[in-house]
Amino acid sequence: MTNEEAIRYLKITRDCREDGSVGELTRQMCDKAIEALEKQIPKKVNIDNATSVKAFDGENKVETFKCVPCPICGKWIVKNESTRYCSSCGQKLKWD
Ligand SMILES: [Zn+2]
Incomplete structure (x- = not known):
């Protein structure tokens, strides 16, 4: 899995529930992981x-x-x- 793919799946995980049922902790975790992965893309x-x-x-x-x-x-x-x-x-x- 490339970093770009991982970022795409993390964004899907973070944004998949419009009713907000994805927990706040999951959202924060996804944001942190996305931020870290984006820094690895030159x-x-x-x-x-x-x-x-x-x-x-x-x-x-x-x-x-x-x-x-x-x-x-x-x-x-x-x-x-x-x-x-x-x-x-x-x-x-x-x-x-
Ligand atoms: Zn800088």
């Missing part, structure tokens, strides 16, 4: 939105990093194709 990083960020190292050195916004949470990620996940929200990243 999202493309938009390199066109890259910007240069200067960071002070605490001594006397200022370094410049190329950064791109996370496609989900928008926090800056240092542009480095070996970075697999956003360190802020955990989203899996795709660079090409």
